[in-house]
Amino acid sequence: MKRILLPAGGAILATGLLAAGLASTAQADDTVASDALAASQAKAAETLEFWTKSNYAALKQAVAFNPDNLEVTKISSKGGYTADTKPGSTAPIGEEKKTTVKVQNVNLPKTIGKVFFEGRDGKLYWCSGTSIQSTYRNLVATAGHCVYDIAANDEVVSRWVFVPGYYQGKAPWGVYVGKQAFTHYDFDVYEDFDRDYAFVTVYDGIGGVLNRETKVTPSEYRAHIAKGGKGYVKETPITEKEFAAGYDKYGEAGPYKSKLADPKVETVAKPSDASAKIEDYISKGVNGVQLTGVEVSKGTYDAAPSGLDNGAKFERLSTEVPISKEAYDELVAAKGDGKFLGSVRAQKAGNTEVAWFKTQYYVKKWVKSTASMKYWVEDYFVVEHAVKSVGRLGDNVGGQGFAWNQPSGKYVRTFGYPYGPHLDGNKPYTGVTPKWCYGKTAKKALLIPSKKVEEQQSLKCSVTAGYDGGPWLYKYSNAKRLGYVNGVTSLIADTDDNKRYDTITTAYFDGETNVVYKAAAASASGKLIP
Numbered sequence: 388m389k390r391i392l393l394p395a396g397g398a399i400l401a402t403g404l405l406a407a408g409l410a411s412t413a414q415a416d417d418t419v420a421s422d423a424l425a426a427s428q429a430k431a432a433e434t435l436e437f438w439t440k441s442n443y444a445a446l447k448q449a450v451a452f453n454p455d456n457l458e459v460t461k462i463s464s465k466g467g468y469t470a471d472t473k474p475g476s477t478a479p480i481g482e483e484k485k486t487t488v489k490v491q492n493v494n495l496p497k498t499i500g501k502v503f504f505e506g507r508d509g510k511l512y513w514c515s516g517t518s519i520q521s522t523y524r525n526l527v528a529t530a531g532h533c534v535y536d537i538a539a540n541d542e543v544v545s546r547w548v549f550v551p552g553y554y555q556g557k558a559p560w561g562v563y564v565g566k567q568a569f570t571h572y573d574f575d576v577y578e579d580f581d582r583d584y585a586f587v588t589v590y591d592g593i594g595g596v597l598n599r600e601t602k603v604t605p606s607e608y609r610a611h612i613a614k615g616g617k618g619y620v621k622e623t624p625i626t627e628k629e630f631a632a633g634y635d636k637y638g639e640a641g642p643y644k645s646k647l648a649d650p651k652v653e654t655v656a657k658p659s660d661a662s663a664k665i666e667d668y669i670s671k672g673v674n675g676v677q678l679t680g681v682e683v684s685k686g687t688y689d690a691a692p693s694g695l696d697n698g699a700k701f702e703r704l705s706t707e708v709p710i711s712k713e714a715y716d717e718l719v720a721a722k723g724d725g726k727f728l729g730s731v732r733a734q735k736a737g738n739t740e741v742a743w744f745k746t747q748y749y750v751k752k753w754v755k756s757t758a759s760m761k762y763w764v765e766d767y768f769v770v771e772h773a774v775k776s777v778g779r780l781g782d783n784v785g786g787q788g789f790a791w792n793q794p795s796g797k798y799v800r801t802f803g804y805p806y807g808p809h810l811d812g813n814k815p816y817t818g819v820t821p822k823w824c825y826g827k828t829a830k831k832a833l834l835i836p837s838k839k840v841e842e843q844q845s846l847k848c849s850v851t852a853g854y855d856g857g858p859w860l861y862k863y864s865n866a867k868r869l870g871y872v873n874g875v876t877s878l879i880a881d882t883d884d885n886k887r888y889d890t891i892t893t894a895y896f897d898g899e900t901n902v903v904y905k906a907a908a909a910s911a912s913g914k915l916i917p
Contacts, residue, residue: 524781
C-alpha cells in the first residue's frame with residue numbers, strides 16, 4: 388500500500404545508513420541492497436525491551452501505517468508481463484497436516500502477523516507480513532515501505548519487530564527482532580515502487596516480557612526488594628474517609644498512608660475545652676490542635692507542674708517500660724555520652740540481674756499544624772525479567788514458499804490486518820484480526836503515473852491501511868495453510884471514484900526479486916538469549 392510521497396523528478400541517492408559492519412551494499416548487477424536494523428545483540432535487546440515492557444504497552448499503542456492518505460488515481464493497464472528468467476519456486480516449510488477440504492472455509496496461515504516499527508517521525512506503526520522459507524528459518528517478507536522510510540531519504544525505520552499471530556497485545560509465538568533488511572537496489576536508491584518489497588532476517592524469537600510489572604502485596608514487595616529485586620510504589624490520593632476505612636483494615640503495615648502536607652507546626656496555648664476532649668486532643672487532634680510530648684531530663688520533669696498547660700508533666704508518656712539486656716547496655720552507654728535523657732534500671736534476684744527497664748520523661752506541648760493532612764493509598768509493583776528464547780521463526784510457525792515469474796491471471800489469496808478508513812471516512816476494520824481476499828490477478832500490468840509505477844499486479848480487494856506488506860499466496864493449500872509468496876501488498880486504489888478502496892497491488896516478483904530473496908534467505912541471524 389504505497390502511501391509515501393515520491394519526489395517530483397529524478398532520483399534520490401541512498402544515504403548509506405550503516406551499522407556494525409552490515410553496510411548498505413549492492414551486487415555488481417545493482418540488484419541487492421541491504422541495511423542493518425539491529426546489527427548488535429545490545430541494539431536488539433533494547434528494541435525488544437521497548438516493545439515488551441509494561442506488558443507490551445508499545446505494541447498496543449501502534450497504529451496502522453498510513454502516512455499521508457493519498458488517493459491513487461488515473462490507473463491504466465498495458466500489455467502482459469515479460470518474464471526476465473524462467474519461472475521458479477521454493478517450497479514452503481511447516482508441519483500442518485494434510486486433510487481433505489470440501490468447503491471453502493479459509494484456514495488462516497500461522498505464518499502471518501504484524502510488523503511493528505518506529506517511523507522517523509517518532510510514531511509507532513504496524514504493517515502486515517509473513518514468515519517465509521529460508522536456510523536458517525529466520526526470514527520475513529513484507530513491503531519495502533514498511534522497512535525503508537522514503538520520506539527520510541531511504542533510511543530504515545527503527546525498532547523493527549515481527550509478531551506472528553499478534554492479537555490484542557499478545558504474542559503467542561514470541562517477538563522477533565529484525566536484524567538485516569534486504570530489498571532491490573532500485574527501491575533503496577531510486578524509490579522505485581515497482582520494487583516495493585523487502586525480506587528481513589530476524590533473531591530467534593523471545594517469549595514473555597522484559598521488565599514485567601506485577602502488582603503484589605506490601606509484604607511481598609518488601610521481601611522482593613530485600614532480596615535485591617526491583618520494584619516501585621504507586622501513590623494514589625484518597626479522602627480522609629477512605630484512609631480511615633483502609634487504615635482500620637490494614638494498620639500501619641498496610642498501603643494506606645497519611646502525612647502533613649506541610650510538617651511545620653507552631654506552639655499554641657491550651658484550648659479552653661482541653662479537659663473535656665483530652666483523649667481526642669492526644670489521639671488525633673481537634674481543629675488542627677494536638678497535645679504532644681517533648682522529651683526532657685528527669686530533673687526538668689520533676690520540677691514541672693502538673694496540669695494541662697505547656698510544660699506540665701506528661702505522666703502518660705513518662706512511665707517505666709521493660710527492655711532487653713542489649714537495649715539496657717546501649718542506653719547505659721548512651722547516657723554516659725550524654726545522648727540519653729531518661730533513666731535505666733536493672734532488677735536483681737540475689738546478685739543476678741533478671742529484668743531491665745527504662746524511663747523517658749516528657750512535658751506537654753500544645754501544637755497546631757499549619758497545613759492539612761494528605762492521604763494516599765500505595766500500590767506495590769515488582770519488576771522482573773520473564774523472558775525466554777522460543778527458537779527460530781520458521782520452526783515455530785512454518786514458512787511460506789516463494790515463487791517468481793509466475794503467469795498473471797492466476798488465483799491467489801492475500802492476507803493482512805486492515806484498520807485505516809476508506810476515503811469517505813468509513814472504517815469497517817478493527818485491525819485486531821487478519822482478513823483475506825481471493826481471486827485472479829489481472830492479466831495486464833498496472834500503470835500508475837502519479838506513483839511512477841510501470842509494472843505492478845493488481846487484485847480486486849476492498850481493504851484499507853494496515854494491509855500493507857501482507858502476502859499474496861499462490862497455490863495456497865487451505866489444508867496445509869501454506870502456499871508460495873508471489874507478492875506483498877503495496878498500494879490500494881479507488882478505481883471507480885466512489886471513495887471506497889476496491890483494488891490492491893503488488894510488485895511483480897521476477898528473477899531479480901529472486902536474487903534479492905536468495906541473498907536474504909542465505910543470511911543467518913542468531914539468538915538473543917542462549
